[in-house]
Amino acid sequence: MISQAFEARRSQGRAALVPYVTAGYPAIDSTVPLLEALASAGADVLELGIPFSDPLADGPTIQRSSFASLEGGTTVRSVLADLRVFRSRNATPVVLMTYLNPVLRYGIDSFLADAVEAGANGLLLTDLPTGADPGLEERVSASPLDLIRLVAPTTDPDRVPEVAAGGSGFLYYISRTGVTGATSELRDTIGDEVGRVRAAVSLPVAVGFGISTPKQAGEVAAVADGVVVGSALIHLLQDGEIDSAASFLSSLRSGMDAARSDHSS
Amino acid sequence: MSAPTPSLTGRFGEFGGRYVPETLISALDELVVAYEEAGRDPGFAADLEHLLTNFVGRPTPLYKAERLGAEIGHPAVYLKREDLNHTGAHKINNTMGQVLLARRMGKHRIIAETGAGQHGVATATACALFDLECVVYMGEEDIERQALNVYRMELLGAEVRPVSSGTRTLKDATNEAIRDWVTNVGDTHYIIGSVVGPDPFPRMVRDFQSVIGREARAQILEAEGRLPEVVVACVGGGSNAMGMFSEFVPEEGVRLVGVEAAGEGVETGRHSASLSAGRPGVLHGSLSYLLQNSDGQVAPAHSISAGLDYPGVGPEHSYLKEQGRATYTSVTDHEALEAFRQLSQLEGIIPALESAHAIAYVLREGASYRDGGPLLICLSGRGDKDVAHVARVEGRGMLL
Numbered sequence: 001m002i003s004q005a006f007e008a009r010r011s012q013g014r015a016a017l018v019p020y021v022t023a024g025y026p027a028i029d030s031t032v033p034l035l036e037a038l039a040s041a042g043a044d045v046l047e048l049g050i051p052f053s054d055p056l057a058d059g060p061t062i063q064r065s066s067f068a069s070l071e072g073g074t075t076v077r078s079v080l081a082d083l084r085v086f087r088s089r090n091a092t093p094v095v096l097m098t099y100l101n102p103v104l105r106y107g108i109d110s111f112l113a114d115a116v117e118a119g120a121n122g123l124l125l126t127d128l129p130t131g132a133d134p135g136l137e138e139r140v141s142a143s144p145l146d147l148i149r150l151v152a153p154t155t156d157p158d159r160v161p162e163v164a165a166g167g168s169g170f171l172y173y174i175s176r177t178g179v180t181g182a183t184s185e186l187r188d189t190i191g192d193e194v195g196r197v198r199a200a201v202s203l204p205v206a207v208g209f210g211i212s213t214p215k216q217a218g219e220v221a222a223v224a225d226g227v228v229v230g231s232a233l234i235h236l237l238q239d240g241e242i243d244s245a246a247s248f249l250s251s252l253r254s255g256m257d258a259a260r261s262d263h264s265s
Numbered sequence: 266m267s268a269p270t271p272s273l274t275g276r277f278g279e280f281g282g283r284y285v286p287e288t289l290i291s292a293l294d295e296l297v298v299a300y301e302e303a304g305r306d307p308g309f310a311a312d313l314e315h316l317l318t319n320f321v322g323r324p325t326p327l328y329k330a331e332r333l334g335a336e337i338g339h340p341a342v343y344l345k346r347e348d349l350n351h352t353g354a355h356k357i358n359n360t361m362g363q364v365l366l367a368r369r370m371g372k373h374r375i376i377a378e379t380g381a382g383q384h385g386v387a388t389a390t391a392c393a394l395f396d397l398e399c400v401v402y403m404g405e406e407d408i409e410r411q412a413l414n415v416y417r418m419e420l421l422g423a424e425v426r427p428v429s430s431g432t433r434t435l436k437d438a439t440n441e442a443i444r445d446w447v448t449n450v451g452d453t454h455y456i457i458g459s460v461v462g463p464d465p466f467p468r469m470v471r472d473f474q475s476v477i478g479r480e481a482r483a484q485i486l487e488a489e490g491r492l493p494e495v496v497v498a499c500v501g502g503g504s505n506a507m508g509m510f511s512e513f514v515p516e517e518g519v520r521l522v523g524v525e526a527a528g529e530g531v532e533t534g535r536h537s538a539s540l541s542a543g544r545p546g547v548l549h550g551s552l553s554y555l556l557q558n559s560d561g562q563v564a565p566a567h568s569i570s571a572g573l574d575y576p577g578v579g580p581e582h583s584y585l586k587e588q589g590r591a592t593y594t595s596v597t598d599h600e601a602l603e604a605f606r607q608l609s610q611l612e613g614i615i616p617a618l619e620s621a622h623a624i625a626y627v628l629r630e631g632a633s634y635r636d637g638g639p640l641l642i643c644l645s646g647r648g649d650k651d652v653a654h655v656a657r658v659e660g661r662g663m664l665l
Contacts, residue, residue, distance in 0.1 A: 053431065053562040054548060056440045057286040057447065063430060075560045100284055100547045105561030127284040127547065152288035154450060163287070177288055178448040 001093040001121040002146050002169035005044045006204035006225050014260050015221035016044035016170075017253055018206055020097065020230030022065040023048050023082060024074030026240045031082040034242050039092040041246040042253035045170075047124070047228065050079045050098035057126045059181025061231040064238075076106050080118040087119025095122035095148055095169070108136060112143040122146035122169045130163045137166060146170075151197055153177055164201035170226060171203045175210050181231045182212035191223040198225070214255025221256035275464020277584035283463040285443075285550045292450045297465050299370045309365060316361045317476065320394070321351045323358075325477075327484035327641075332611040333624075334640075337631035341489060341639040344614070345481045347505060347646060354617060354646030355477060355505045356387035360456055362473035364391040367454035374398045374453040378442040380407055380435035380501070381572035381619065382414025383646055384458030389423035391456075399423040402441045404434040407571045410654050432565045435501075435575045439549050459502025460579030463550030467507075467579050474508025477643065482512045485639055494638035495520040498645065499622040500593065501537065501573035503582045505645035514590060523582060524626040526568035527595035537566035539578040540586050540593040553580040569598035569658065570618035570651075600625040605648060605655060617646035618655070 009016040019038050023031045035046055051066035051074055058066070083094060096115055103111045103125065115123065123145045128136065130149060140147045146169030151160055154177055164171050173194055176187060190207070198205050207220045208228030220227045229252060236245045275281050283293060303309040317323040325346045334342035347355040360377075367375060375397050379385030385401040392399035401418055405427050408415050418425050431437035439461075446455040460467045460474070485493055496513050498506035500523035513519040528536035536542065539554045546555035548563055556564040556576035566576040585591035596604075601618055604625035609615045616624055623642050634640050648655075 054436065054440050056443045056549070057288075059444070067431070070562060077560075101555070101557065101563070102561035104546060105557060105559070126286055127550070129283070129285060129287045129290050132283050132285075150287040152286070152290075154288050154291040156291055156294075159290075174288060177450055179444045 002045055002095065003204065005093050006170055009044055010204070010225060015224060015256050016204070016206065016226035017042055017249065017256060018045045018047055018226050018228040019043050019233050019249055020047035020049060020228060021237070022051055022062060022069050022234060023079040024051065024069035024072050025065040025234065026068070026237045028072040028074060028078070030242065031079070032085050034245070035086045036090060037242050037246040038249055039090050041249040043092060043249060044226070045093045045095060047095045047097045047230070048079065048083065050076055050096060050102055052099040052102055055099065057179055059179040059231060061234050062180050065234045076102050076111070080114055083120060084118040093121040094119065095124055096120045097124040097126070100125050100127050108139055112140065112145060116144050120145060122148050124148040124172065130166045141166065148172055150174055153193060157196070160197055160200045164203055167203065169203070171197065171201055171205045172228065173197055173205050173207045173224070175207050178209065180209055182235070183210035186210065186216055186219060190220070194223045214251045217252040218255040218259030222259045227252070227256060277581045278587060280545070280553050280580035280583040281464055281467055281551045283550060284547045284552065285463045286447055288447045288450060289463070292446070293463055293465070295370065299366055300465055300469055303366055303369060312365055313362055317358065321357050321361060322349065323476065324480045325349050327481055327488065329488065330612050333608065333627070336611060337628065337635065339631055339635045339640055342627065342631070343485060343488070343639055343641050344644040345477060345509065345641065346644055347477060348614070348616065348620070348644050352383070352387045352390050353649065354383040354387070355474060355508060356384040356458060357390065358476055358508065359458065359470050359473040359504065360384070360387040360391040363454070363456040364395055364397065367397070368395060370454060372452055372454040374449065375456055376400045376402070376442050376445050376453055377456045377458060378402045378435065378438040379458060380438070380574055381570065381617070382407065382411040382418065382650060383572060383617070385423070385425070386414050386417050386421070388456050389418040389421035392423060393421045400445065401425050402428050402438040402445070404428045404432070404438045406433040407435065407438070410571050411650055413653065414650050434566070434571065436563065436566065443549065459504040460507045460581060461502045461549055461551065461577060467551065467581055470504050471507040471511055471581060474504050475511045477505065477508040478510065478512030481509065481641060485641060489639045491638055492516055492519050493641040495522060495634055496641045497522045497524060497623045497626055498643035499524050499573065499619050500540070500578060500582060501526065501575050501619060502577070503579040505643050507579060507581055509643045510585070510591060514585070521585065521591035522626065523591055523593040524622045525593060525595040526570055526573035526601070526622055527597045528567040528569070530597055531595060535567040536595065537568040537573050537575060538595040539576060540582060541595050543576070545583065548577045551580045553583045554578050554586070569601060570622065572617070572619040573622065594626060596622050596625040596629065600629065602655065602658070604628055605651070614644070615648035615652070616644055617648045618651045620645045621648070
């Protein structure tokens with residue numbers, strides 16, 4: 001499902017748009033309408049975050065959304081229940097994104113089975129890097145879920161093929177050393193870096209961390225197979241307005257498509 | 266049986282590991298290599314030995330606490346006086362080693378987390394000595410509890426960054442330090458203050474702290490002609506305990522007791538007794554016992570002692586617990602405060618509130634060891650930093 005979504009965009013000469021939202025934010029009952037609005041606004045794959053009390057790879061925006069969501073009563077079960085409702089109405093692929101401990105506490109096998117049953121297509125565990133826990137990684141890989149792997153600017157080039165081999169769906173390239181959150185400018189070298197990763201792997205490569213404007217999304221779309229946007233979207237949701245988040249996503253879509261047509265012309 | 270050493274994957278049994286964002290993997294690999302190279306370099310050991318002797322003031326004394334012994338009816342109670350180290354606690358044993366490593370790796374910026382402020386002060390001290398930039402993350406609640414140590418760090422030239430997220434204590438200071446490291450990994454070394462975090466930190470910090478146990482073992486053999494019956498140490502993250510225990514783990518006749526913070530009582534839910542009341546989970550890069558709710562969210566810890574106020578614990582302690590090699594128990598805030606006062610008046614030694622937990626255990630249960638051999642307690646730090654806080658708790662108002 002996930003790689004097909006990327007392939008569908010690629011065949012149009014376009015990049016896939018992958019928004020991240022924290023489940024249960026801005027309100028416990030906003031997850032399903034938000035996912036539907038984002039799918040309508042041009043999302044190709046949705047990343048749905050299960051909040052964790054200690055999001056140590058996230059910047060202030062996603063931290064705040066995680067704490068607010070947990071205070072609102074979000075649980076692993078409530079997120080899966082929301083996903084089940086969304087899936088009954090919409091086919092857009094969904095990647096569940098979280099930290100390892102909530103999944104371990106739920107029970108890895110139960111979690112994988114329940115996530116599949118609820119309609120998830122992929123799983124991204126921020127604190128489970130390639131090789132950290134081979135037994136656990138194999139169980140995720142053996143499930144129908146795609147295991148989404150990350151490559152960072154600090155990843156040894158020799159390690160990139162190993163990381164990609166353990167993943168499926170797409171490979172997530174982190175645009176900079178740092179935590180999630182908006183930045184004013186992307187680094188100049190990002191195109192070369194993504195180019196090297198794409199040359200080394202067969203999976204589609206999406207780029208995330210710090211992408212917050214249509215112009216930045218366009219710059220990334222020109223060099224990558226997909227664009228992930230999270231904190232900028234969450235920031236717009238803090239006033240509870242799903243519509244403004246959806247129109248922001250549409251503006252990113254336009255920025256990406258314009259950049260690709262410039263690129264190809 | 267030798268001291269447990271993690272396998273190539275950095276584990277103690279099932280515990281430990283490297284559960285970190287991908288961005289940090291290369292830095293951990295670099296650290297493993299630097300640590301191995303340092304271990305083979307006699308110059309590194311000589312530099313560390315020189316610093317520990319001439320700057321830190323080692324070896325620390327092993328002191329026979331006659332009046333404390335009389336209180337519990339035990340003829341041979343000994344205190345390993347880590348409180349007499351420069352900066353007032355065992356923490357500096359580790360920061361000296363890690364700063365030397367950071368210099369080998371060419372890192373000119375140092376970050377650290379701190380709870381009670383002792384590790385922050387020790388790190389700031391090492392950075393002043395070697396002219397390194399130093400940033401210490403500290404929870405806002407701890408900044409209030411440990412104002413004196415905040416000022417000491419600043420005086421030493423460090424920048425103390427308040428952490429306002431989450432529980433505003435050591436757990437969140439550690440999150441923020443990890444975020445800083447992820448962001449500045451190229452030029453920055455993260456000096457973790459306890460035997461926690463991803464491999465190689467738990468074994469590396471243990472090794473740097475094992476000087477405590479090596480000295481104590483030789484000293485008690487010298488004084489008593491035999492090994493101790495029991496070794497007692499407080500456990501938050503567990504670095505003074507691991508440093509003390511590691512030398513005695515192979516000695517199967519020596520009982521090892523780790524004392525956690527029961528806070529207001531384990532049954533109240535307001536405590537920091539991860540090993541006694543938690544279950545295995547992943548926080549800050551390793552799998553270990555963890556206080557958590559039924560949905561896998563980390564539960565807030567509580568202790569009157571900022572240095573023990575942490576919901577996790579070093580993975581090697583989890584391993585020693587599962588192996589049955591060490592036992593872990595807990596004492597309450599109230600018991601620790603009583604011990605704080607009692608040791609002051611019995612021996613003229615004001616212990617850190619953290620160390621007072623180990624004393625409290627001995628006051629409570631030491632009598633059961635009276636027919637056995639020597640009883641060895643790690644007095645991990647001195648209590649000057651806690652005096653103002655305890656006075657406030659007792660309603661004596663603001664002294665500082």
